[in-house]
């Protein structure tokens with residue numbers, strides 16, 4: 216396995232830690248995996264840890280008294296302590312294991328917002344939020360009579376804080392914001408927002424799904440109140456995520472899920488809860504995944520979070536230059552210095568009304584590049600941009616400049632193929648309108664995004 220050592224970052228050596236990166240597609244070609252924002256690949260140590268758990272000490276946690284359950288429980292609680300150190304939390308009991316960012320944010324919107332919001336209270340969101348940090352707040356607002364307000368975006372896709380004084384008032388009770396947009400790549404000024412929220416007595420809930428895997432996060436230095444992130448984007452397994460909140464907040468909140476393991480006492484009509492984190496971990500949690508998330512965090516720590524960020528930033532700058540120079544490619548979001556390693560774009564001559572996003576995705580895949588095409592669970596943002604979909608390349612520390620070059624070539628090819636097709640359709644339509652009944656030989660695709 217790679218060891219941290221000194222700069223420069225040895226990407227080829229790091230790639231050898233990820234077995235899947237050596238795989239070939241069924242056509243024998245390599246795949247440039249540029250879709251880490253959707254889910255990251257897993258290093259061998261994480262895969263091995265999952266196997267070790269199942270082969271050597273698999274048993275449910277916090278239940279029973281035998282060697283396997285003791286060992287698994289110890290591994291789980293060690294992983295919790297690893298998460299605590301990784302994000303700079305004050306206490307290990309502030310780390311709640313959930314199924315992912317979505318569940319973490321729903322836990323806050325359900326357990327905090329529905330309990331404490333009153334009619335007329337305000338939750339401040341913004342159009343770049345992923346649906347996971349928008350829809351739960353919509354439902355909480357509907358249930359309580361609170362209102363969602365939006366921080367506008369600047370033309371280049373950053374939060375426009377110029378009217379924040381008007382937006383943040385005594386009625387604001389929560390600012391829900393992503394630390395990094397999964398489409399624009401924008402990195403938001405979280406500690407400034409935390410300060411401004413606290414100044415009016417509001418709390419701040421940070422969606423760290425995209426930021427936590429790619430840069431250092433310290434919840435106390437940021438002075439935030441809630442943080443949500445997913446294991447599968449952090450080189451760990453699927454099905455595991457984290458909700459962090461200050462202890463007093465966790466104590467004040469209601470649980471989202473109830474059932475086994477989270478209760479203190481159960482009577483015929485009522486029950487009492489254990490303290491956090493157990494209060495929010497009803498039923499059998501994905502304990503093997505949690506243990507392996509600890510391993511993933513150790514792996515990231517061993518590479519060095521700051522070295523990872525520096526390498527990804529350099530790669531992202533290369534990608535922005537290379538892709539940004541392709542004629543008629545419009546890169547979404549601000550300048551690269553305000554962004555994480557995400558590059559979303561549209562190609563002007565490929566009209567999404569003409570080309571189904573799945574066809575475009577499949578085209579890139581045939582060219583050996585895995586990207587995501589669609590609205591990326593950010594419909595309000597795409598509507599604001601006047602788009603129904605975009606193509607997104609998301610980079611990680613195991614990606615290379617060569618892979619970015621493959622993407623650039625695939626974009627050039629896509630312009631030729633889909634651009635020509637769109638031109639032909641337009642010409643066919645013109646001819647049909649002019650009474651010449653030549654029919655297009657390609658059936659018009661249905662419009663679609665994912």
Ligand code: C6P
Pocket residue numbers: 252253254314315316317318345347348393395396397422424425445587591592
């Ligand atoms: N974004 C993407 O391709 P889950 O699915 O719970 O692990 O994460 C939800 C989520 C929340 N916030 C942000 C900023 C996200 O990017 C995501 C997941 C993936 O962009 C899947 S839609």
